[in-house]
Amino acid sequence: MSSTKNSDRATGDAEGPAGTVDRAFRTALYADSDTALDTGASLLAADPATDAELARRGEEFVAAAWRRGWQPADVVRIVRRELDDVHVHVAAALIRAQAPNDRPRGHRWTAQLTGLAELAGTDDPTATPPRPDRFTHASAVLELYRLLLRLPALEPLEEPRRTAGPRSGAQGTPGRHxxxxxxxxxxxxxxxxxxxxxxxxxxxxxxxxxxxxxxxxxxxxxxxxxxxxxxxxxxxxxxxxxxxxxxxxxxxxxxxxxxxxxxxxxxxxxxxxxxxxxxxxxxxxxxxxxxxxxxxxxxxxxxxxxxxxxxxxxxxxxxxxxxxxxxxxxxxxxxxxxxxxxxxxxxxxxxxxxxxxxxxxxxxxxxxxxxxxxxxxxxxxxxxxxxxxxxxxxxxxxxxxxx
Structure with missing residues (x-):
């Protein structure tokens, strides 16, 4: 019996955080049952080493939503409509964390990112609200990822093409902008x-x-x-x-x-x-x-x-x-x-x-x-x-x- 337990522990250690996250995702993201969600959340809650990998996967889900035509305000709106405030805070934190790795997307997009700080009740765009216990947090994250994974494609919104004209007039005269x-x-x-x-x-x-x-x-x-x-x-x-x-x-x-x-x-x-x-x-x-x-x-x-x-x-x-x-x-x-x-x-x-x-x-x-x-x-x-x-x-x- 002791040998079997040690073998299981060794397998789990060799799997590493990425493997644990994969198991949690296979269990929870492609099923709608509460039981599957609880099982996936238990796997993540039991292993603090998965936190960084879980966040990284979340940023990938966010980037995938952008490729499907969604924008920050759209994601926050649908999360607020389908889930709860805790999910909104998690989504906002993921979007802010992904932003430095994203390409420039124009002034409307920037304004939406700036507005995300208001969700945390702070002017600090890097701030995040206090987390609940590990199991509750993992459950919320998996519920959010379920939603992000299933977002359909939207019509892409390109920024209006702006020509390379002068932004200010000569000799201090105000320009068009x-x-x-x-x-x-x-x-x-x-x-x-x-x-x-x-x-x-x-x-x-x-x-x-x-x-x-x-x-x-x-x-x-x-x-x-x-x-x-x-x-x-x-x-x-x-x-x-x-x-x-x-x-x-x-x-x-x-x-x-x-x-x-x-x-x-x-x-x-x-x-x-x-x-x-x-x-x-x-x-x-x-x-x-x-x-x-x-x-x-x-x-x-x-x-x-x-x-x-x-x-x-x-x-x-x-x-x-x-x-x-x-x-x-x-x-x-x-x-x-x-x-x-x-x-x-x-x-x-x-x-x-x-x-x-x-x-x-x-x-x-x-x-x-x-x-x-x-x-x-x-x-x-x-x-x-x-x-x-x-x-x-x-x-x-x-x-x-x-x-």
């Missing part, structure tokens, strides 16, 4: 104030100014790209924007309307809780800003409407909230379409038409097959009425004529 950054900073500040104020008139004035700057920013960028040979090669890009439950269908409709009004196109992926927005970079940035602002305004208006309904002795339900947000999205969409129809000068028409063709071409290449989704039935009349009224109060000022 500097001017755009200042403009977007002003837009963000105006929208933040509009969301925070409790005075409708002030919010309207602030958001009207933000919308005016958005329109001017987009047109200025289009004209510059058209007239400056250094930027003639600019092409449409794409980004993914989370469309999270609940009431995600109404939110997807709202995002589609915002995108269309700003010379972009959106395609909703319901199973993975995001929409892909295709457009030129300046327009993508303002779509993200305006959609986020409108969501904040919608949630604030919904909370006030529910409070008023409760004060009147009427119980508000999920159908009220669904109807409210559906009406809000529908009405805001109508207002945005009216704004998008504002006449422009004749010299702008060919520029905008050319960019629209480029965006449509990029969309068709990314999504050769799409389907149209109709809003689910809306059954609460009070919710629809309140939502439509809130949309009329939402700060979406029509664009002034562009000369």
């Amino acid at each position: 500097d001017t755009a950054s200042r403009m977007l900073t002003r837009i963000r500040a105006l929208l933040a104030k509009a969301e925070a104020t409790g005075f409708p008139e002030e919010a309207e004035a602030l958001s009207a100014k933000a919308q005016e700057l958005m329109a001017r920013h987009s047109i200025d960028e289009a004209l510059l790209a058209d007239r400056d040979p250094a930027h003639a090669g600019d092409a449409p890009g794409a980004c993914r924007i989370g469309v999270e439950p609940p009431y995600e269908q109404a939110k997807a409709v709202l995002l589609d309307a915002v995108a269309a009004a700003n010379h972009c196109r959106a395609v909703w992926n319901e199973p993975f809780a995001f929409s892909t927005v295709v457009g030129f970079e300046p327009d993508l940035e303002v779509v993200e800003l305006l959609y986020t602002s409108l969501l904040v305004q919608a949630q604030s208006a919904l909370a006030k409407a529910e409070a008023a309904q409760r004060a009147g002795g009427r119980k508000r339900t999920k159908t009220f909230r669904q109807s409210f947000l559906a009406a809000y999205a529908h009405r805001v969409g109508s207002r945005l379409r009216e704004a998008a129809a504002t006449p422009v000068s004749e010299d702008l028409l060919p520029v905008l038409a050319s960019r629209e063709v480029a965006v449509t071409d990029r969309l068709d290449r990314m999504f050769p097959q799409t389907t149209t989704t109709r809003l689910r039935s809306v059954s609460d009349e009070a919710g629809w009425t309140e939502g439509a009224q809130a949309a009329d109060r939402a700060q979406v000022a029509s664009r002034r004529p562009l000369e």
